[in-house]
Amino acid sequence: DAGITQSPRHKVTETGTPVTLRCHQTENHRYMYWYRQDPGHGLRLIHYSYGVKDTDKGEVSDGYSVSRSKTEDFLLTLESATSSQTSVYFCAISDGQIDNSPLHFGNGTRLTVT
């Protein structure tokens, strides 16, 4: 299994509070991604990174920011959590371009915003 650790695994927070989710990899892969999974929507890309300090937006980036100061860590921040951000968040990594390199996923973080 790819060495990907997401923390925390579960979190409950109140509307309006900031939340940071962490993804840590031990594979030295260049590319890292944050997805959210919701019933009826499959997985949707929030943000991704193609190197240290190099990030870009995905299809559902509003309300989220990311940072990657080291190869191994990719942080996802909800600046002011809303109930619509209740979801399961997956971090993924790949060692090459996405058109021919599979993603390897972490075990997910279940976030509940009350």
Add this chain to the structure above:
Amino acid sequence: AQKITQTQPGMFVQEKEAVTLDCTYDTSDPSYGLFWYKQPSSGEMIFLIYQGSYDQQNATEGRYSLNFQKARKSANLVISASQLGDSAMYFCAMSYTQGGSEKLVFGKGTKLTVNP
């Protein structure tokens, strides 16, 4: 717009039989990749199989094969000799290029139940 469609919300199969999970895609890119992932009830996402758009032969990985029909834009997953452990959600995904960046889009998934 790039899109993946999985038309089967749920599928049932008897143990030891083969099953096909449908996936159609829409893209104007000449170069793309097609992937299948499995998500058991425990929640993790597991990569199963990959097919490149220029690959001449269908991809196979053990009991998994990808029936790639480029003209029909379909990339169906075939699981042979189903096992109880194959019960899971299955997601089809496609890579594409947008604004110079490569991204991956997922279908909404098919829930497979293998009956004993």
